[in-house]
Structures are given as C-alpha cells and as structure tokens.
Amino acid sequence: MIDLIPPDLRAALPDLRLAPRRPAVAGGIGQHHSRSRGEGLEFSQYRAYEPGDELRRIDWKLYARSDRYFVREAERDSPLTLWLLVDASASMGQADAARPDRSRLDAARALAAACIAVALRQGDRFGLAIAGDGRLDLVPAADGPRQRDRCHLALHALHARGGWPEDAALRPLWERVAAGDLLLLLGDHFDEAGVAVAERLAAARREVSSIQILTGEERDFPFRGGHRFRDVEGGAEVLTDAASARSGFLAEFAAARTALAARLAAAGIAHATCFIDEPLDAPLRRLFGLRGRGGE
Template sequence: MSTGTPLTLPPELRARLRTLRLRPRLASGASGIGQHASRSRGAGLEFAQYRAYEPGDELRQIDWKLYARSDRFFVRESERESPITVWLLLDATASASQADRAVPQRTRLDHMRGLAACLVELALQQGDRFGLLAINGDGLQLVPAGNGARQRDRVHLQLHALQASGGWPAADRLRPLWERVRPGDLLLAIGDGFDEAGIVLLEHLASARREVMLLQVLTADER
C-alpha cells in the first residue's frame, strides 16, 4: 500500500480480517442489528435475564415453561445486538512524515493509512458506521460517519490525499470533532502518541463517555 496509488488491501490480508472483530467495551447503540451487545434491553438475540411480566409486554416474550413450574409470568429479556459508530482519528502532524529505517520507503503516515484501511474494513464487515478525523497543521479534516462500500471509498480517498504537516492545532479548531463524536461512539486514535495536547484531547473525550483507544505507531528507533 503506497502513497502513489489508491488504498487497496491485499486479498490475503482481507481474508485474515474476516476472522477479527471490533468489540468495544462500552457499546450502547440501539439503532439496529449489528455485532455489538447493547446495554438496552428488549427482544433481541442474546439472553440477558428474566423479569416479572408487566401489562403491555408481548405474550411471545413470556417463558411458558417457567410459568408451568412457578405459576407466575416471567418475560425473557435479551441484549440487543446493535451497530456502533467507529471514528478513526489520525495524527497527521509533521512527525507522521518520519521514515522508518526498518522499511525506508514508508513513512509513519503510510503505516497509519494501512492500519486505518484495515479498521475501516472491520467496521464495514460488521455493519457499523464509520468516519474519519485527521489532524495536522491545517486543522481538522473530516469525513462524516456513514456505512457501506461507498463510505469506505470516501474514507480511502481522504486517506490517500492526507499529508503530514505542521503541529497540533489550537483547541478551538477541533470543535467540530466534539459535534460529531457522540457519547457511546468508539474512537480509535492512530499516531505516535507523543503530542501532549493530543493525549489531553483523548483524555477529555474518554471522560465525556466516548470510548477511546490509542493505537501507537512507532518507528524501529522509537521502539
């Protein structure tokens, strides 16, 4: 995968990705059927618990075998399997242009693009929504969250065009990030993790009920 051609994943890598899953710890979506257990209860796929019958409950939810044993009505509750929104946050400041002596023809940003493309593929195969946030000296570049193959193409095009430059922008230039990334969303930050302002941003997002994971991409010398 190089900066000179559009992003593509080798067939053998794509096949390996089919065996992997993104499993957020705090998933709480309730907008459809997906790969993630939601905290919301109701008629779903994964049994969660019994509770006493209440007026308005559907009769098909009553466990009649349990009624035969207890002479009381109980309803089976399940956890809904719901898609989430996955955001990829790339630190494309100047340090992302650093080459790796282990693979001299590739920069940190090249490796970050490849990792981001793999994560997009995982989100796509799980039916999740996904979007891209890229930060460099020009501020914030955004691909709003969506789903499907066309959304993957949009993210790939932005990744392909992304250039490493400048330093971490002022906080007010990142305000659109807070407007897009909602509580309960999964944010996967990809970068070297050395910028203090970037770490502070991730801490603030995590404390505001966004699930945050930092994927640190280091050169051979840094490792």
C-alpha cells in the first residue's frame, strides 16, 4: 500500500502534538495530567518488572545495583479522542495544472494520515468521518495500529464525488463526537453545510480546528486568454477573458477567505490554510506545532 504521508511531511511529525486549547472538561479528557501510569515525560515511580513489559523500559542502572528488574513509570497526559472530518465532495478532486499529481483530496488524505500518526504516537484514540457524495461514512474512534490501518484503508478508497450530505445524514457526528473531543475539518470549505456543522460542533463544546485546502491557481490566478471555468458540483460554466478577470477574482477570493477566517474565529475554531503546491506541514505546524522540541 502506498504511504499516504509524503517524506517531508513525515519528517515534521516529531514537532507536532495534538492537544486541545480549552481547559479539560469533566471525564478526564483533555490536556492535563492524570493518575494513569505508562510511558510519558514526567517520572512517577518504579514497579517490579512483569512479563510482557517492554525491555527498553527496564532501568538497567537500578538492576546493576539491586540485581532485580524494575520498570520506570511516568505520569502521562490523559488520552485525547481525535476526529478527522474529511471533505470528499467533488470539488476536492481539483488539482493545479502545474501539479496534477496532487489534488485537494490527496492533500487532505496526507494531512489526515499525519494526524493519525501523531495520535498513535501519543496513545490517543482517533476516528474518521468522510463527507461526500451526499453521505457520511464513519470509522468509529479507537486506538492502536489496527485502528490506524482501518483509517488508512478508508482514506485510500476515497474518491471526490457529489456534495455534502444533508443534516439528517450528519447525525452520527453528534452521536459519536463527545464534548471535549478534538475534531479537525479538512476541506475546501466551499460548501456552506461543512462550515455550518463545524460551527455547530464548536457551539456544543467540541474542540474544533479547521484546515482550508486550496490550489495554487486560486491563490495566483495564472490563467491567460479566454478560459472556461466550471463548477464541478453545480455544473455552472463561465467563459471569460482571464486577464480582465484576474484582479476582480483575486480581490473577491481574498475577501471570502478573510470573511471565513473571521467567522471561524468568532466560533472559537482554530483555522489554517493549506495550498496544495506548498509544504503540507505548514498548516499542521500552525495548529499543533510545538514551540520547541520536547516543549509545549
């Protein structure tokens, strides 16, 4: 199976940490220390070695002094549940002419897989929700390598089709995504329904972050001569002279992005932009990057 995470994005994973911005809610989910023991950064106690413990966790210096095996334990952060809501509507199939090998959906796949890798490293639970072709498909949240493989299979099978599902089809999100969970929306945000569901989840005390995935052509409008633009979801077409339309398009597109960012900020949603011709780690660093290696 092809690796979903490009090498440059994988190299950035040690600098990323998934953690909510809001204070922890009741129930033990959030960025706070729990009394659970395991692997972590802050030493808690020693305990006697038991069959099945990893050998790398044995304190060999203590063994040399006592001739007994002891395992180091640490207090760890309470586990988080991460949900990845991926837009798989038809517009996500768009790519740049200069980079036809990477569509918006390809970028969303890579970003989702990178977040899954970080969640797996942290020992967190993670689930996948795919919105497209008028339906919502779910991989319920769980943890571990098998869960990663289930999510990867679902991501590999994705095709950009149709539009966002109706509200009734989105009901499983409300049943599965609990208060205090972290949800990351990955999409172009051109569907009002997608932005609205992110706002509603944030209002219901879900921790919501957002990455808008755009093409370089939308950023630069590099077209020349007569050009036909087609809405892949609605089917409408516009034939125009690219040179005369360029300044107006760029102004309107910038205004739309500014309005979207303000709308999401008002809802308490952390937001970043991903251009598919730029390094994919940039939006993840903005949302989840550490201030320094080993620090928060």
